Amino acid sequence: MKEIFIDLGAFDGDTLEAALVYFPDCERYYAFEPLSRNFEILSNRFGAHPKIQLFQAAASLENGQARLFLGKDYGNEGGSLSANKSTNYSDRYEEVATIDFPAFLKEVTAKEVKVILKVDIEGHEYLLFKQLLKENRLRDVGKIFCEWHYDRLSMPKEEHDAVVRDLNRLGFELTGNNHWDEFFLTIEAWKKQGRFIFALKRKWFFLKRSLKPFVID
Secondary structure, three states: OEEEEEEEOOOOOHHHHHHHHHOOOOOEEEEEOOOHHHHHHHHHHHOOOOOEEEEOOEEEOOOEEEEEEEEOOOOOOOEEOOOOOOOOEEEEEEEEEEEEHHHHHHHHHOOOEEEEEEEOOOOOHHHHHHHHHHOOOOOOEEEEEEOOOOOOOOOOHHHHHHHHHHHHHOOOOOOOOHHHHOHHHHHHHHHHOOHHHHHHHHHHHHHHHHHOOOOOO
16 A cells, blocks of 8 residues: 655654655655745755645644744744644744645545654644544554644643543554654654664554554444
């Protein structure tokens, strides 16, 4: 089965660059980055790449426009659709386009592909995952890398734990702790184990996901 890589919160292309190296067999790479400054850098780096499609938009639950609140250290923290009252974000915002990501995922997986999904969207991951779970849209996702932000949103940890638990029940090996779930830390851990083990792990997570019953009671 063919693989594709989807990068939600692509920033300046750092994850995309690594994905091209460590997941080189993907048929297609999709990158979503809403902030204009970051997207300009992303476009300069990868706009001409034949296997990469870039979207200047935030992954959300509908097609439209929304306020993306900027981090206080804008340029390093990006922005959030969910965090206008968090201490990590300012009152400044940028009006950005949004894409109905559950619908997008349904469209791209209709072609019998397996998805590697990286998510770093500053707190909006919870609304997104809840909707993807509700619509049963994660069937064709083989691996999720996520950076979690419940602590930045003043979110009850129980709500965070519930989302992670529902994803675990579908076979996704997520701890809810970025030390293990974030893309670069996971890749570094795999690299240290050697190229052969790294290749086996890539095959194993897809096999294990395909054997896991896809049912939430």
